[in-house]
Amino acid sequence: DTGVSQNPRHKITKRGQNVTFRCDPISEHNRLYWYRQTLGQGPEFLTYFQNEAQLEKSRLLSDRFSAERPKGSFSTLEIQRTEQGDSAMYLCASSPPANTDTQYFGPGTRLTVL
Amino acid sequence: GESVGLHLPTLSVQEGDNSIINCAYSNSASDYFIWYKQESGKGPQFIIDIRSNMDKRQGQRVTVLLNKTVKHLSLQIAATQPGDSAVYFCAERMDSSYKLIFGSGTRLLVRP
Numbered sequence: 001d002t003g004v005s006q007n008p009r010h011k012i013t014k015r016g017q018n019v020t021f022r023c024d025p026i027s028e029h030n031r032l033y034w035y036r037q038t039l040g041q042g043p044e045f046l047t048y049f050q051n052e053a054q055l056e057k058s059r060l061l062s063d064r065f066s067a068e069r070p071k072g073s074f075s076t077l078e079i080q081r082t083e084q085g086d087s088a089m090y091l092c093a094s095s096p097p098a099n100t101d102t103q104y105f106g107p108g109t110r111l112t113v114l
Numbered sequence: 115g116e117s118v119g120l121h122l123p124t125l126s127v128q129e130g131d132n133s134i135i136n137c138a139y140s141n142s143a144s145d146y147f148i149w150y151k152q153e154s155g156k157g158p159q160f161i162i163d164i165r166s167n168m169d170k171r172q173g174q175r176v177t178v179l180l181n182k183t184v185k186h187l188s189l190q191i192a193a194t195q196p197g198d199s200a201v202y203f204c205a206e207r208m209d210s211s212y213k214l215i216f217g218s219g220t221r222l223l224v225r226p
Contacts, residue, residue, distance in 0.1 A: 004157070031212065033212065033214075035214075040122060041216075041218070041219075042203045042205070042216025042217060042218060042219055043158065043203075043214070043216050044216070045213040045214060045215070048212045048213065055212075056211065056212060056213060058213070091157050091158070093157075095212075100212070101146050101148075101163060101165075101207075102148070102160055102163060103148075103160075103214060104160060105150070105157035105158045105159070105160075106157050107155075107156055107157045108156075108157045
């Protein structure tokens with residue numbers, strides 16, 4: 001499978017715990033994006049990386065959220081001290097250098113905070 | 115499986131008919147528009163896109179129309195098939211940002 005991959009696919013955690021999600025973009029895609037989607041809504045932008053540089057962040061990304069892409073390949077999204085309102089689908093997308101318009105999404109990580 | 119959208123507008127069409135899904139976008143300065151299809155439990159899947167200097171673009175069985183005067187985008191699916199059943203989202207972006215802004219989705223149900 002050469003698409004965007006995300007792990008884990010599902011995560012159940014208790015309120016107050018920290019969680020970390022991983023995204024592996026399509027090979028040679030230098031741009032990587034994180035979005036959050038709640039039931040019945042379209043995805044909402046969280047943050048964007050070009051190579052290892054984080055170039056754009058949403059105000060949705062509170063100080064409990066941190067994203068990294070240390071080597072310009074895979075990325076991690078960490079949520080500290082999770083709250084029930086963090087329950088959502090976390091989606092990762094990537095774009096190639098030759099076509100920066102189209103974002104290709106992964107299957108997402110479904111987070112449930114109890 | 116989980117549901118992508120519980121209270122979305124729904125378009126029900128007969129298999130073989132053409133479908134038209136509409137979207138009103140918010141920013142007259144947007145430069146780029148894209149349609150995604152999302153099935154339950156899956157991430158959004160790219161269908162077709164269009165830049166603001168065009169008013170129509172065709173793909174395989176799909177056509178996107180852009181009317182910048184009234185900030186309206188539509189997705190036409192020809193000869194709709196059961197596999198087209200999903201939630202469809204439009205999204206917009208300005209060239210000054212890589213952030214896609216998604217509209218509210220539309221659920222397409224294809225009756226056999």
